[in-house]
Amino acid sequence: MVFTESPAQSLSQATDSDVRRRHGLELFGLSFLALFLELMVIRWEPAVVRLIAYYANLMLISSFLGLGMGAIVGKTRRSLFGWLPALLLMSVVWLLIAHFITLPDDFDQIISVKIPGHGFTDAQLSKGMHVVFAERGNNSLERMKEKHMAPGDFQVPDGTPKTLPVEVVREFYFEESELAVNPSFDVATEEEKKSGFPE
Helix, strand or coil, X not given: CCCCCCXXXXXXXXXXXXXXXXHHHXXXXXXXXXXXXXXXXXXXXXXXXXXXXXXXXXXXXXXHHHHHHHHHHHCCCCCCHHHHHHHHHHHHHHHHHHHHHHCCCCEEEEEEEECCCCCCCHHHHHHCCEEECCCCCCCHXXXXXXXXXXXXEEECCCCCCEEEEEEEEEEEEEEECCCCCCCCCCCCCHHHHHCCCCC
């Protein structure tokens, strides 16, 4: 007994195989793109806008919400893929604007201070404390320099906040905008020269 397969049936099977392969590639490509965009939202946005880093769960929830909404809209057979480049561009522009609005001045400083009559215990000092100089702006020109005195608001761990006078005895280290440029320790910055650091 001889079985023969009709050419139409074999062509139909080949077409089905091609369609399945194409659908598999589309599914892989869309999954990869969705994961890439999700990681961009979760990792890149908090790196650009530091304030968002405090709300990491918000980024995770919003990315899952976006993926879910995309899956729901996908069932309606209406394609929103054409809007993707415009939406990505709007997101990037918005992030850059937010980055420059919320970007604090970048300077690092190590100073020794005198705090007369502070009354802090060794245990409190060993835990560290946050000090706010409300009368000064958060920039390198208004920073505390040698022989400067200003009231500081001390947020003491396990204690009540105190406002005490702080006098800077010596400035040991100062670096301005070190995160904005590649590190270079060969040449002192202008502010370092003004502070009396060796060139």
